[in-house]
Amino acid sequence: MRTIVVLNQKGGVGKTSTTVNLGAALARQKQRVLLLDLDPQAHLTYSLGIMAHQLPRTMGAVLMGECGLMDVVRETADLSVVPASVALAGTEVDLAGVERRETRLKEALAGIDGYDFVLMDCPPNLGLLTLNAMVAGTELLVPVQPEFLALQSLGKLMETVGAIRAGWNPDLALTGIVLTRYQRHKKLNRETRRNIRDYFGDALLETTIRDNISLAEAPSFGQDIFTYKPRSNGAADYRNLALELLRRGAL
Numbered sequence: 001m002r003t004i005v006v007l008n009q010k011g012g013v014g015k016t017s018t019t020v021n022l023g024a025a026l027a028r029q030k031q032r033v034l035l036l037d038l039d040p041q042a043h044l045t046y047s048l049g050i051m052a053h054q055l056p057r058t059m060g061a062v063l064m065g066e067c068g069l070m071d072v073v074r075e076t077a078d079l080s081v082v083p084a085s086v087a088l089a090g091t092e093v094d095l096a097g098v099e100r101r102e103t104r105l106k107e108a109l110a111g112i113d114g115y116d117f118v119l120m121d122c123p124p125n126l127g128l129l130t131l132n133a134m135v136a137g138t139e140l141l142v143p144v145q146p147e148f149l150a151l152q153s154l155g156k157l158m159e160t161v162g163a164i165r166a167g168w169n170p171d172l173a174l175t176g177i178v179l180t181r182y183q184r185h186k187k188l189n190r191e192t193r194r195n196i197r198d199y200f201g202d203a204l205l206e207t208t209i210r211d212n213i214s215l216a217e218a219p220s221f222g223q224d225i226f227t228y229k230p231r232s233n234g235a236a237d238y239r240n241l242a243l244e245l246l247r248r249g250a251l
Ligand SMILES: Nc1ncnc2c1ncn2[C@@H]1O[C@H](COP(=O)(O)OP(=O)(O)OP(=O)(O)O)[C@@H](O)[C@H]1O
Pocket: 010, 011, 012, 013, 014, 015, 016, 017, 018, 039, 041, 043, 122, 123, 124, 180, 181, 182, 209, 210, 211, 212, 213, 215, 216, 217, 219
């Protein structure tokens, strides 16, 4: 079972889109996929048409030890999802005061099998929810929008990852950086790509996710890109990303 943390403390870079659509692409490659929503915004949950506010228990209850992951899992056509709700913001505050607050998710995942991939969608910060994901997972996938300061925020992220490795999870490895919302005709996009390549080498994945309006539209229909627009550039790019990740493990 590969456990992949989709992470970038910068907001709006495509973490949730990547978790949903990479998950759907892997499922179409006959992989069994579990998605975990660790963001109080619950965008992943709503993107898949799951009405979190109608559910009695979600990710927060799991982290507080009130129930197991499998008690709250929801099934879509081809994905298993542990939903979040806005209540997760309160859970993060409550977690700060409990024991083993950093290892709650790791413990919840310990008994889980029957999946090929677990993908975790993190909030845009390096707080306790993200920390739980980094302690629980073994691979990092970092979506980056190829714009000004992208490299700088990547540097900060890698510092944090180094600290997590040293203190909590020596197994955490960078599987790859994936460029999102890429626009080849923009010089800044091409330059940023080159800079990231110079700095991170092979950690920059070959697949880039192009800017594609269908990817922005799909969540409002509660659908992944393969259900919404299977012939779009977005579907082609996420399929390629899935194939690339199946070819390569963590670096
Ligand atoms: N390749 C793309 N082309 C066009 N729009 C995209 C693409 N990827 C993501 N978007 C849109 O950009 C916005 C931000 O994407 P997304 O929610 O995936 O980012 P995020 O990193 O999860 O954000 P947050 O940090 O708030 O959790 C969304 O409206 C999404 O639909």
